[in-house]
Amino acid sequence: MSPDAAERASLAARHLDLVQAPFTLPRSRLLVFRADRGDLTGPGAVDGAPPATALRVHTSEYERGLDECRVLDELVVRDAAGAPLPVTAVLPHAIEFGGGAASLSFAGPTALSIGVEQVEHLGHDEALVVEWRTPDGRGHREQVGPGAGVRLDVAADRGVRHAASASHATDLAATERIWFDWFDRCPSVREDLRQMAAFCWWVLGANIVELPGLGGARGVVPSKIGYVGVWQWDAYFIALGLRHGDPALAREQLEIAFRFPGEDGQLPDVVHEHGVLASSDDLPAADRDRLRRAGSQIADPNAPVPLTKPPLAAWALAKVLEVEDAPDWARAQLATIRRSQDWWFAASDLDGDGMPEYGHPYSSGLDDSPIFDGPLPTTAPDLGAYLVLQDLELARLAERYGADAAGDPVAHRERAERTLASLLALWNADAGRFEARAAGERVASDAIVGFMPMLTGGLPGPVLDALVEALADPARYARPWSVPTVSAADPDHSSERMWRGPVWVNTNVLVAEGLRASGRQDLARELEERTVALVVHGGGPHEYFNPETGLRAGSATTAFGWSAALFVDLAVRLSSAP
Known part of the structure; x- marks a missing residue:
């Protein structure tokens, strides 16, 4: 990756608010927004309110509105005590939670990858919980340990399959490479x-x-x-x-x-x-x-x-x-x-x-x-x-x-x-x-x-x-x-x-x-x-x-x-x- 690409990615990230600019990937039809749909007035804040703790996921389809293309109505990462981790950074290749304790990225155009970092200095050296709710009202939760992750595959009918994943770091790096190649x-x-x-x-x-x-x-x-x-x-x-x-x-x-x-x-x-x-x-x-x-x-x-x-x-x-x-x-x-x-x-x-x-x-x-x-x-x-x-x-x-x-x-x-x-x-x-x-x-x-x-x-x-x-x-x-x-x-x-x-x-x-x-x-x-x-x-x-x-x-x-x-x-x- 070139220094220029890294700088441009950093500059672009200042506008990635998950409201007017959703998290997505070139060629992907998946869009990730903050769940409250508010208008941001600053990084991570909605009208001065705390940063997002819940996300929603939609697909992008011809002549269909977002409400018709719901994949996940809510996605939350919680700490060991059950408290939701806030979104603390949105980058072109990742959404970070809790100061980097966990991140969401892509695993190719049709899947999302969520992983937990081994970051003892942040106080998150234990398992976190990833929760999501689908439009049919069903809730799902996975406990994810440090260095591990969960992958959410989205089918053409917007159905979601999930599986434990040990490749989050690889997925994160691949997504970063796609975006850095673009910014180059x-x-x-x-x-x-x-x-x-x-x-x-x-x-x-x-x-x-x-x-x-x-x-x-x-x-x-x-x-x-x-x-x-x-x-x-x-x-x-x-x-x-x-x-x-x-x-x-x-x-x-x-x-x-x-x-x-x-x-x-x-x-x-x-x-x-x-x-x-x-x-x-x-x-x-x-x-x-x-x-x-x-x-x-x-x-x-x-x-x-x-x-x-x-x-x-x-x-x-x-x-x-x-x-x-x-x-x-x-x-x-x-x-x-x-x-x-x-x-x-x-x-x-x-x-x-x-x-x-x-x-x-x-x-x-x-x-x-x-x-x-x-x-x-x-x-x-x-x-x-x-x-x-x-x-x-x-x-x-x-x-x-x-x-x-x-x-x-x-x-x-x-x-x-x-x-x-x-x-x-x-x-x-x-x-x-x-x-x-x-x-x-x-x-x-x-x-x-x-x-x-x-x-x-x-x-x-x-x-x-x-x-x-x-x-x-x-x-x-x-x-x-x-x-x-x-x-x-x-x-x-x-x-x-x-x-x-x-x-x-x-x-x-x-x-x-x-x-x-x-x-x-x-x-x-x-x-x-x-x-x-x-x-x-x-x-x-x-x-x-x-x-x-x-x-x-x-x-x-x-x-x-x-x-x-x-x-x-x-x-x-x-x-x-x-």
Whole structure:
């Protein structure tokens, strides 16, 4: 193990609270939390209360909540007098009890190992008792002597088998080696970003799952808490962070996203352990119920609606190839991306005007944005911008790797020019913003999608100036923590509601990319600095943040994959010379 890996593991451990960051292992589906579910305010404490004495264990499964995936409702280590030993340290490879008297670690992806140390100086040179309770209410207890342990094997049905084990020290060392090998890959960044970068790198490792239906492919999921699948654009953003330390794993995320195109070229929204989600017919019941509660007209469409994600595939591919070139691999992926780009124009130009639309909010990734409050289909400025960017990237990649895979670069640039013209028709000069259209009717929402046309690098000067002015306006987007996903001056703005005001790391990154593409490098770097400062201030790479407080929004998931990956990517960029 290298000194750097040990230091990064130590830095990451400062955030491992067993609440927002559970104890887990790369490739494992097991998650260990503290049993009281409180929010930690310091190492080992819940709102100033004593540290945890009981843990709970869950599995991580597609479209199942933690309560549906209970393995152990309580796990406690007791001393010889029967008193529970507190959790005194959480490390990437172990949870320690009683100052090191006992520890919990992994014995491979599907088993937990609990062992008792021979530590006479701590007063624990006698047997301890390990107790656990399963969801059926049954209690189990094992007496474990110094130097011995117990192994808990978790079956696919979440059943638990236990056996005495003399290999705890070996299991502990093996788990430590897995994590130290992972931290060895963590990129070096500047001093003020090192601790959060180490934690974000832990998040990426923690969110690795095996996908048995894909031959054991390694998917880095958005979160093992509630998002267990490879969403298409999550894969793109996650690959951007992974590329700096594990380019092969970055490429693997793109391979998974590109692995199941439809016959017409459409890429699926999600690849998961049971198949793919590529149509409204594939939606799980929980999603349909949520749409019904929101009053959506598309909860039960009369005909299947294709579900995909925004066309950022070529952009992500080009980013990954910047770090480590892979020509043969790139050519194989480009054929899929080219067909996907063609699909947007052939199958998602729903009104036949040459400008593709979103047929379903899910295909935008911004499901709850107010631009989807009206009827569908939605003509959106972000989609137009992504399509222009993708054609321009395909043209550049075709010149680099050959037109056989990526297509004629001239044709891509000509289509990009036509799409840009259609995109500029969405500019409302009086309002000073790009606006969406719902079934052809103007949508007045002042939303972050209106900044994405900067990604094209081809906006007229007055349009670009108006967008820059909007970003600097404290009444609209220059909030204490920017950039809100809906203007603070918009009646639909909410600081807490998903995609209606909270700050997302990925949209900040895309706005910064747009500023840079439009020649405003100074503002791009300033936004990138504010974005990493937000994650540090907020305490971690959450799913989204309140733009007024800079803290995690109440319903946001923690230890979120793309927030972690993009923090790493930004930290690397900001640690280099301007």
